[in-house]
Amino acid sequence: MRPFMFATGIENSYPTIAGPDGRTVRVDQMEASGHYRRWKEDFGLVRELGLDYLRYGPPYYRAHVAPGKYDWSFSDETFNELARLGITPIADLCHFGVPDWIGGFDNPDWPPLFAEYARAFADRYPWVTLYTPVNEIFIAATFSGQNGWWNERATGDRGFVRALEHLCRANTLAMRAIIRAQAAVDQTPTFIQSESSEYFHPETPDAVARADFHNQQRFLALDLTYGHDVSTAMYEYLADNALTHAEYRWFREHHVKPYCVLGTDYYRTNEHLVRADGAVVESGEVFGYYVLTKQYYERYRLPVMHTETNADEPDASYWLWKEWAQMVRLRQDGVPIVGFTWYSLTDQVDWHVALREQLGVVNPRGLYDLDRRVRAVGRQYRKLVAQWRPVLDQGGVAPDAAYPAG
Secondary structure, X not given: OOOOEEEEEOOOOOOEEEOOXXXXXXXXXXXXXXXXXXXXXXXXXXXXXXXOEEEEOOOHHHHEEEOOEEOOHHHHHHHHHHHHHOOEEEEEEEOOOOOOOOOOOOOOOHHHHHHHHHHHHHHXXXXXXEEEEEOOHHHHHHHHHHEOOOOOOXXXXXXXXXXXXXXXXXXXXXXXXXXXHHHOOOOOOEEEEEEEOOEEEEOOHHHHHHHHHHXXXXXXXXXXXXXOOOOHHHHHHHHXXXXXXXXXXXXXXXXXXXXEEEEEEOOHHHEEEEOOOOOEEEOOOOOHHHHHHHHHHHHHOOOEEEEEXXXXXXXXXXXXXXXXXXXXXXXXXXXXXXXXXXXXXXXXXXXXXXXXXXXXXXXXXXXXXXXXXXXXXXXXXXXXXXXXXXXXXOOOOOOOOOOOOO
């Protein structure tokens, strides 16, 4: 069994959006945070916090330059330094964007091309055994295929379903490619599938049916990834929006669930209010991480890692304590929680508008600010890790959790 995984991450979203003049522009959070210039310093800060795990990946759109062609120059520098420092990466291979030459998640050629990229990465860095091949599939499909915000900027259910199918297929093909690469060096990978845990509350009795639809739809990314049967209503929804029976059956036959950890992300924005007219707005925290994680765990029965959370100052320290308290309670109640992540290491930029515009507004939610000065929440997280690591590594709080091979 692995030690408990205390982690942070380098925010590396890079979707494309429509710029002010209508032309497509790339939003790169590693550029906005200064990580390309200060990556050595950033890795030192991870060590300063006493953390052994880092959600991190190369900028996919820069590394995958053409079919079968890759630029590993930046990832060679960074991953070699992580190895030298003894920081274990959870390799984040696709975070909300694709290379320009691919276009968007609607490109049917993308899934096998991404699998080739994942295999090439795994061959180059055989010591890496923890992976998030495709980050937050549900959010990527919603923002790119349904809301019209990112990448292909499609709108409607058909765009969502097509993006969802391609993202889930790419994720599954990549996992299978990584398994083959790791087998060649007598290793077994573990896939920590970071997904946004969502819930939809009906505002009135008239909104109950619509909220129920959304509460089934929220599971689709993981249902396909893990080969889990969907409800009749969701099967009809997928079929009505051009997912074929053969495509659905493919996921039942090709999933690699035994290699997986269920990564659950939770923010205040993850819960929603459904109004009688069908409009969906943010509700703020109602149920919280405990209730949502129990729902996801009971559906998939996998070890769980809290893979993302944060809050803006001045509420960040309280939010950290509250999320941690819920995680401890989940372990005490028998949910096999195997890790916790404050995301991200440094402040972010323009996430208050979901990266839809380049405004240059700093979101003060990192463990450090963009000048690399530790925030109060960073000091609190460092203390929390020091206090709780010995207890958790010795099996305290709850019975030992089952853990997949790896």
